[in-house]
Amino acid sequence: MSLRFALLALLSVDAMTGYDLHKRFDSSVGHVWYAPDSQIYPELRKMEADGVVRAEEVAWGPKGTKREYHITDEGRTALREWMNAMLPYARFRDAMHLKSAYFEWATPDAARAQLRAHIAHYEAELAQWEEQIIQINTSTSPMLNRRLAVTPEADRARTTAFKRFAYEGLVQRAQQEIAWARNGLTLIDDLDNLDEKEEGR
Numbered sequence: 001m002s003l004r005f006a007l008l009a010l011l012s013v014d015a016m017t018g019y020d021l022h023k024r025f026d027s028s029v030g031h032v033w034y035a036p037d038s039q040i041y042p043e044l045r046k047m048e049a050d051g052v053v054r055a056e057e058v059a060w061g062p063k064g065t066k067r068e069y070h071i072t073d074e075g076r077t078a079l080r081e082w083m084n085a086m087l088p089y090a091r092f093r094d095a096m097h098l099k100s101a102y103f104e105w106a107t108p109d110a111a112r113a114q115l116r117a118h119i120a121h122y123e124a125e126l127a128q129w130e131e132q133i134i135q136i137n138t139s140t141s142p143m144l145n146r147r148l149a150v151t152p153e154a155d156r157a158r159t160t161a162f163k164r165f166a167y168e169g170l171v172q173r174a175q176q177e178i179a180w181a182r183n184g185l186t187l188i189d190d191l192d193n194l195d196e197k198e199e200g201r
Contacts, residue, residue, distance in 0.1 A: 002033055003033065003035050003039060003040070003043050004043055004046075004047060004052070005078075005079055005082045005083075006025070006029040006033050006035070007021060007025070007040070007043065007044065007047065007053075008047075008052060008053070008071055008075050008076075008078065008079040009029065009079060010024055010025065010028065010029065011053060011069055011070065011071040011075070012071055012076065012079065013146050013147050013150055014146065014150070015056075015068050015069060015070040015071075016068065016069060017058075017066050017067060017068050017069070018037075018040065018041050018044055018067065018069070019066075021040060021044070021069065022037045022040055024143065025040065027142075027143060028143040032166065032170065044069060047069075047075070048069070051072060051074045051075075052071070052072055052074050052075035052078050053069045053070060053071055053072060053075055054069070054070050054072055055067045055068065055069055055070075056068050056069075056070065096114070096118055099114065100115075100184060103184075103188075108188050108191075108192055111184070111188055112185060112188055115181040115182075115184045115185050115188075116181075116185070118177065118181040119178050119181045119182065122174040122177045122178045122181075123174075123178060125170070125174050126171060126174035126175065126178070129167050129170040129171045129174065130171060132167045133164060133167050133168065133171065136160060136163055136164045136167070137164070141163075144159075144160065144163055147159060148160070
């Protein structure tokens with residue numbers, strides 16, 4: 001259900017086509033909730049059937065049309081209710097941490113390669129999320145600026161603060177994963193040295 005509310009949050013700024021929603025999704029909420037277009041379009045149809053969005057045919061090109069989605073009053077109510085409700089936490093799944101618990105089955109070089117790939121992945125994510133914070137702090141975030149344009153002036157500071165808060169959490173998570181993987185590389189080296197000492201006896 002989180003996908004539905006992510007889409008409603010985007011549509012609370014302005015009406016968009018499915019294509020525009022997909023692009024906007026990737027550049028904003030996609031940082032915290034991944035969804036391919038194969039999930040977005042079916043969900044939009046369900047949302048329309050449930051009355052939380054309405055679709056309007058608008059002109060596209062010389063003869064074509066496209067569907068533009070608008071959030072309804074029911075959609076705004078549903079979004080607010082979801083935001084005020086407690087989150088049901090799912091059981092944790094993490095393939096890399098699962099594998100790390102059984103690295104004794106891997107060669108040391110294979111384990112190192114996987115940990116280095118983990119570091120590289122989170123370093124790239126970290127750079128992206130830090131850039132989002134810079135854009136928020138310098139008022140150059142296109143998505144946030146669109147939202148602020150339709151936000152009452154009295155609420156703009158709160159809106160900005162919560163967007164920054166979300167990205168700060170992602171930054172801290174990335175830093176933690178990088179530090180964890182680096183500790184893993186040190187552990188493998190320590191175990192290799194221990195093995196060499198045992199063999200030398």
